[in-house]
Amino acid sequence: MTDIVVVGGSAAGLAAAITAAENGAKVVLLEKESFMGGIAKLGMGIAAVESRFQQALAFPFKRDDAFKLIMEHTDWRADARLVRAWVDEMPSTIEWLENMGVEFELLDIYQSSEFVTHTGHLVKKTRTIVMPAEEPKWAGVTGEVRITPKETVMEGGRTAVMITIMTERAKEKGVEIYTGTRAKKLVMKNGRVAGVVAEDNSGKTLQIDCKAVIIATGGFCHNKEMLKKYTGFELGRDITVIHGVELLGDGIKMAWEVGAAEDAMSPALIVSPIPTRELSEAFNQPYNLVVNQKGERFINEEKLGANWVHLAYAIARQKNRCAYIIFDEGIKRHMETAGFEHISYLYRPARIKLDKKLFNETVERLSKRKDSPLFIADSLEELAGKMKVDLETFKKTVEEYNRFCETGRDRLFNKNPRYLIPIKEPKFYAFKCGLSMYTTVGGIKINERAEVLNREDDVIPGLYAAGDCTASVFAYDFSLTYMLWGSNLSYALNTGRIAGRNAARYIKTLR
Numbered sequence: 001m002t003d004i005v006v007v008g009g010s011a012a013g014l015a016a017a018i019t020a021a022e023n024g025a026k027v028v029l030l031e032k033e034s035f036m037g038g039i040a041k042l043g044m045g046i047a048a049v050e051s052r053f054q055q056a057l058a059f060p061f062k063r064d065d066a067f068k069l070i071m072e073h074t075d076w077r078a079d080a081r082l083v084r085a086w087v088d089e090m091p092s093t094i095e096w097l098e099n100m101g102v103e104f105e106l107l108d109i110y111q112s113s114e115f116v117t118h119t120g121h122l123v124k125k126t127r128t129i130v131m132p133a134e135e136p137k138w139a140g141v142t143g144e145v146r147i148t149p150k151e152t153v154m155e156g157g158r159t160a161v162m163i164t165i166m167t168e169r170a171k172e173k174g175v176e177i178y179t180g181t182r183a184k185k186l187v188m189k190n191g192r193v194a195g196v197v198a199e200d201n202s203g204k205t206l207q208i209d210c211k212a213v214i215i216a217t218g219g220f221c222h223n224k225e226m227l228k229k230y231t232g233f234e235l236g237r238d239i240t241v242i243h244g245v246e247l248l249g250d251g252i253k254m255a256w257e258v259g260a261a262e263d264a265m266s267p268a269l270i271v272s273p274i275p276t277r278e279l280s281e282a283f284n285q286p287y288n289l290v291v292n293q294k295g296e297r298f299i300n301e302e303k304l305g306a307n308w309v310h311l312a313y314a315i316a317r318q319k320n321r322c323a324y325i326i327f328d329e330g331i332k333r334h335m336e337t338a339g340f341e342h343i344s345y346l347y348r349p350a351r352i353k354l355d356k357k358l359f360n361e362t363v364e365r366l367s368k369r370k371d372s373p374l375f376i377a378d379s380l381e382e383l384a385g386k387m388k389v390d391l392e393t394f395k396k397t398v399e400e401y402n403r404f405c406e407t408g409r410d411r412l413f414n415k416n417p418r419y420l421i422p423i424k425e426p427k428f429y430a431f432k433c434g435l436s437m438y439t440t441v442g443g444i445k446i447n448e449r450a451e452v453l454n455r456e457d458d459v460i461p462g463l464y465a466a467g468d469c470t471a472s473v474f475a476y477d478f479s480l481t482y483m484l485w486g487s488n489l490s491y492a493l494n495t496g497r498i499a500g501r502n503a504a505r506y507i508k509t510l511r
Contacts, residue, residue, distance in 0.1 A: 002176070005196045005210045006500075007183040007251055010038035011159075011489055012467025014166040015093075015496030016503070020214070021173035023504035027459035028208055029175055030198055032182035037163035038218060038245045039438055044158045045107065045122040046493060047486040049087070051094040052108050059118040059218065063087045065121070066484065070473065073480050077264070078473040081448040082495075089494040094121060094496070099171045102162045107485060115497045120485035123158040159489065183250060186213060186258050186463070193462030211507040214499045215452070216492075219440030220249025221267065230265045238321050239435040242273055244457075252443035252469050255318030259454040260463070261445040266475035267437040268468075268488065269312045271323075274431060277344075278362040279374070282327070282354055283431045286341050286419040287334060289326045289401055292318040295384065295394030297401065299323075300413040307374040309479035312435055322434045324375075324387050330425040332359075341419070363395045363429070373432040383428045398423050441488075442472035450499035464503050466495035 006017040009031030017029045048054070049066045067087045071080060107120030168179065180201040187195035187207065220226040224235045226249050233239045245413040256262065274280040284305030292298050292315075292426065299314040304325065315323045335354035343352060367374050377383035380398060384391045404410045405420040444465045445453045452463040471491055474480055481488045 001209045002026045003210060003213060004028070004212045004500075004503050005030065005183075005208050006175075006216060007196065007254075008038070008216035008218060008467070009033070009036040009167075009177065009179070010216065010218060010467065010492070011040035011166075012161065012218075012492040012496035013214070014163065014170055016216055016464075016466055017495045018166065018170050018173055019497045020504045021170070021175050021500075023501055025068060025470060025500075025504040025507060027170075027173075027175045028210070029170065029180045030181045030183050030196070031177065032250070033245065034180050036167045036177070036179065037160065037245070038491065039243055040489060041160040041163050042157045042243060042438075043123075043458040043486075043489050045104070045120055045486045045489070046093075046159075047119050047318045047484045047490040048090040048094045048121050049119055051104075051121065053094070053104060053121065054118050057106075057118055060313045061118060063090065066090070069484060070480065070487075073084075074473060075478040077476050079448070083473060085448040085498055086438030086491055086494045089497060090490060093490075093494050093497060097162065097166075097493075100349070101165050102299065105137065116235075120154065123162045125158045126161055145296045153501065171378040183217075183254065186254050188258055188511065191461060211462045211510055212462040212464065214450075214496075214503055215251035215255055215444065215469060216467045216499070217249075217251030218247045218468045219268070219443070220252060221247050221437050221439045223248045226252075227267070227440070230443075231267050233267055233435075236252045238316075239267060239269075239437055240272060242270075242436045242438060247439055249440075249469075251465070253446045254467060255452055255463065255469075257462070259460060260465075261455045261457065262451045263442050263445040263470070264472035264475035265442040266478065267435075267511035268439045268441050268474065268481075269316070269478050270308045270436055270438070271312050272436040274433070275366070276362050278355065279358045279366070279431065281340060281344055281351065282332070282335060282359060282429075283325045283447060284342055284344065285327075286416070287331045287421045289398070289423050291324050291326065291389065291394065291397055293320045293322055293389060294318075295389035295397055297393075297397055297412060300410075300415050302416060302419060305344070307479055307482045309477075309482055313431075313479075315433065315435055322432060324385070324389070324430045324432055326423060326430045328423045328425045328428050331421050331423070331475070332429070334421060351374075375430040375432070377428045377430075380423075380425045380428060383430055387432070388447055389432055438488075439468050440477065441468050442470070442475040444470045445472075446470045446495075448498075449502045450495055451502065460507065462503075464499040466499040469493040469509075470495060 003025040004020050006013045006029040021027045021439045095490045103124035104121040183198045185197045193213050197207050239374045286302045303311045336356050339353040375386040384394045402422040405422040408417040450464045451459045
């Protein structure tokens with residue numbers, strides 16, 4: 001018998017477990033993977049307002065402003081009281097993490113929002129953390145894969161350091177952590193949560209009796225049936241996942257089985273990451289041209305490098321749900337001399353111009369790979385053939401675009417004239433992009449105390465949830481994570497703390 005069982009050992013689950021233990025509860029944490037942290041290990045930082053870092057700049061963006069931004073961005077479809085609780089928790093969470101030993105620095109480079117420069121808190125990479133990876137593609141956008149004689153491992157993102165420190169703190173606070181243990185169902189007694197049935201790696205079933213359960217199991221991006229039913233996307237055909245941490249919606253289904261209400265759900269949608277720094281920087285510039293499988297433009301290319309989510313939403317409407325980003329030798333030369341318009345925050349130190357030598361070496365290497373998404377051609381006809389787009393449509397698209405460049409006015413999508421550079425000088429470069437996701441967001445309906453609600457909007461006693469499995473705020477428009485950089489992980493940590501605190505309070509009423 002324990003007080004609280006936390007299901008899930010990523011950011012939300014760890015935050016919940018530590019907070020509950022700090023408030024006097026005896027806590028057991030179950031994590032089905034062999035390691036802690038899940039996809040939170042692949043991140044870079046978190047959003048926060050009114051932290052000591054932000055206050056040192058005397059920047060006037062406060063909690064009220066963050067609340068307004070989030071609610072207006074979601075058209076007030078998000079739960080306003082829950083958003084308010086999340087935002088109000090932000091400053092203390094930064095201090096809480098710092099007291100554990102997590103170090104931060106403010107994000108200094110970003111393109112999508114005037115606010116992120118002052119609200120994005122990068123975790124300092126004070127340690128190197130590795131995690132298992134079955135395939136190099138799991139490196140996603142922040143990890144670095146290394147293949148050893150025995151295994152393939154991936155160096156985690158900056159937040160891998162934070163997860164490691166949080167795991168250490170949880171153990172210090174007496175949290176019993178069981179990895180390789182999958183929660184299967186909730187035990188209910190007289191309408192209240194009374195335990196969890198779980199299964200370890202050997203197949204042994206165990207029941208842990210408790211007074212409260214906090215579900216923090218993340219989304220269901222690897223569950224083909226749930227993904228198709230609740231989001232309309234078909235895994236492997238329409239969309240891929242950029243990591244290999246298995247997310248099957250276990251906790252969401254457990255909550256629904258005991259009567260929890262469904263909430264809005266969506267993929268955490270992005271454009272499939274472009275491999276290597278050299279290609280990513282070059283293809284994510286607004287000077288480039290973007291066409292679909294028909295050879296037509298469908299978006300203002302200013303979105304390149306500025307907001308992957310907006311580009312992803314546009315790609316989702318296209319044939320085969322794919323796009324081709326294109327530039328020519330003239331644009332390449334412009335990036336080598338005049339430099340980049342969008343400077344990526346992913347890489348340090350920042351690079352402001354295209355490194356010709358490194359780019360050419362990377363292109364030479366990657367273009368030879370089987371099924372490479374990178375195409376190089378000496379003519380538009382050859383490029384169209386390699387991309388398998390309709391030649392006549394593609395040529396008309398390029399001709400029209402080049403006229404826009406000559407006149408300085410994009411009559412189709414109103415692209416800023418400063419980015420209008422014609423596509424006409426060989427060589428021609430193209431990269432094929434599809435849709436990817438980190439996870440899914442939403443599924444379990446909670447209130448501002450992180451209490452799970454049933455289908456009549458009443459609280460299910462003793463049941464709490466936090467993190468992505470409750471994050472319907474992002475299901476309405478995932479580009480919120482670009483408007484307020486790091487808000488996805490911020491939501492996980494802060495709702496985790498809210499759940500842990502309120503679960504600890506709840507069990508005291510039962511004594």
